[in-house]
Amino acid sequence: MTRLITQGRDQRQDAARFCTHCGVVTDDAPQRVCESCGLGVVLHCARDAAPRPGASFLIVTTDLRVTGASAACGEMFGETFELVGSPLVDVLHGDGALPRQVARAAMGSRKVATVWVRTAQHGRPFRGRIVACGDPPAALIVLS
Amino acid sequence: MSGIRTNAAAELLGVSPNTLRSWERRFGYPTPGRSPGGHRQYELAELEALRRALLETHNISSAIQVAQQRGEGPGSANRLLEAFDRFDDDCADRFMEESLALRSIERSVEELLLPAIELAEERDGREAECEFACRWATGWLHAARRVAPPASREEGVLLFDASTKLGSEMLHVQALELALRRAGYRVLLLSVALAQERVSRAMRALDPSILVLCGSGATLDSVGRLVYSVRQTGSQAPLREYRGSMPVSGMHKVPSLGDSPTEALRRLRDLREQPSRSIGARAPLRAS
Numbered sequence: 001m002t003r004l005i006t007q008g009r010d011q012r013q014d015a016a017r018f019c020t021h022c023g024v025v026t027d028d029a030p031q032r033v034c035e036s037c038g039l040g041v042v043l044h045c046a047r048d049a050a051p052r053p054g055a056s057f058l059i060v061t062t063d064l065r066v067t068g069a070s071a072a073c074g075e076m077f078g079e080t081f082e083l084v085g086s087p088l089v090d091v092l093h094g095d096g097a098l099p100r101q102v103a104r105a106a107m108g109s110r111k112v113a114t115v116w117v118r119t120a121q122h123g124r125p126f127r128g129r130i131v132a133c134g135d136p137p138a139a140l141i142v143l144s
Numbered sequence: 145m146s147g148i149r150t151n152a153a154a155e156l157l158g159v160s161p162n163t164l165r166s167w168e169r170r171f172g173y174p175t176p177g178r179s180p181g182g183h184r185q186y187e188l189a190e191l192e193a194l195r196r197a198l199l200e201t202h203n204i205s206s207a208i209q210v211a212q213q214r215g216e217g218p219g220s221a222n223r224l225l226e227a228f229d230r231f232d233d234d235c236a237d238r239f240m241e242e243s244l245a246l247r248s249i250e251r252s253v254e255e256l257l258l259p260a261i262e263l264a265e266e267r268d269g270r271e272a273e274c275e276f277a278c279r280w281a282t283g284w285l286h287a288a289r290r291v292a293p294p295a296s297r298e299e300g301v302l303l304f305d306a307s308t309k310l311g312s313e314m315l316h317v318q319a320l321e322l323a324l325r326r327a328g329y330r331v332l333l334l335s336v337a338l339a340q341e342r343v344s345r346a347m348r349a350l351d352p353s354i355l356v357l358c359g360s361g362a363t364l365d366s367v368g369r370l371v372y373s374v375r376q377t378g379s380q381a382p383l384r385e386y387r388g389s390m391p392v393s394g395m396h397k398v399p400s401l402g403d404s405p406t407e408a409l410r411r412l413r414d415l416r417e418q419p420s421r422s423i424g425a426r427a428p429l430r431a432s
């Protein structure tokens with residue numbers, strides 16, 4: 001069994017690696033599991049769309065189900081709200097194009113989309129940046 | 145099959161040993177066994193399942209869930225618990241068989257059977273499932289005892305069982321009896337509540353080198369009567385307690401034989417190897 005690592009930096013010059021839990025970017029560490037928090041896996045996304053440490057973001061697969069949520073989402077959605085495993089429609093409300101934009105990113109589109117979304121818990125809208133990430137392929141929605 | 149130590153397991157998963165231990169505390173997985181020296185020992189199958197799941201998921205808790213479902217191999221007490229909940233003894237037998245293909249009877253009992261019984265016992269409103277589990281486990285341990293090799297050691301171990309009801313403590317005692325028999329000791333398991341006359345006959349028949357009080361439920365009175373009866377026979381065999389069965393502590397503390405069958409076997413071996421306190425040398429009873 002070989003050591004569990006993600007692809008090296010040299011293979012993805014334009015990509016950043018971030019932790020799905022704490023959001024820390026771990027470019028120099030090839031590990032699959034975040035060395036900072038030990039609670040997130042390390043995924044790639046376009047460097048200019050990478051979340052910042054402590055950011056609120058969701059990982060959503062092509063079937064529009066949330067498969068990851070950063071620690072900071074607790075504040076936005078409520079600590080007890082079960083994000084992982086929920087359908088996206090139960091978590092974020094946006095305009096009619098949201099599902100298509102998320103699915104497209106989850107399928108690996110290089111386009112970065114910006115949308116306005118609301119959560120069930122907050123009345124005010126958040127800006128969401130949707131970008132492809134992986135592996136496995138998914139959409140990253142960074143909320144701010 | 146020997147387990148994988150923490151550092152090597154952490155290395156295989158590309159995490160620090162601290163992260164691995166924190167997952168165990170937080171998620172209860174991976175679930176290492178313990179070496180005789182008390183070190184964590186991880187199973188390759190569990191690590192492999194987790195490793196694959198980490199590559200297929202987007203967070204640790206999902207990876208652990210996937211690994212548990214998929215990698216729930218012979219090592220999982222939860223899987224045995226599910227068989228109890230279905231009242232399915234064939235399935236429970238099969239899980240034990242699968243476990244025996246990978247590890248010893250002792251480890252299968254300590255890492256699978258007994259934890260599954262404890263899980264069954266912890267739940268409210270599942271008394272029927274728990275009783276089924278305890279009866280099945282009793283039958284399984286008896287069957288294993290029947291095929292244990294004949295005694296190959298001179299030392300006899302007399303176990304006094306203070307358990308009063310069918311449950312995990314009673315099964316811990318039966319598991320100890322099985323392990324001792326399999327290790328070649330001559331073993332007799334008797335109830336603490338035995339009449340004095342029957343203890344004398346048992347003492348004559350076994351001529352034990354050590355007496356072990358086990359099972360919860362002993363009272364100071366019953367232990368006192370027992371020790372008196374044993375003394376009356378002239379035996380100087382030392383007394384040990386198992387899994388905190390002694391109702392007193394402090395000045396009257398009786399040395400422990402540990403909490404698990406493998407620990408008990410190790411302590412018996414240590415006792416044998418210390419000439420002054422040898423169980424063969426018949427050191428005097430410490431509790432009187």
Ligand SMILES: [Zn+2]
Pocket residue numbers: 019020021022023024034035036037038039040
């Ligand atoms: Zn992290």
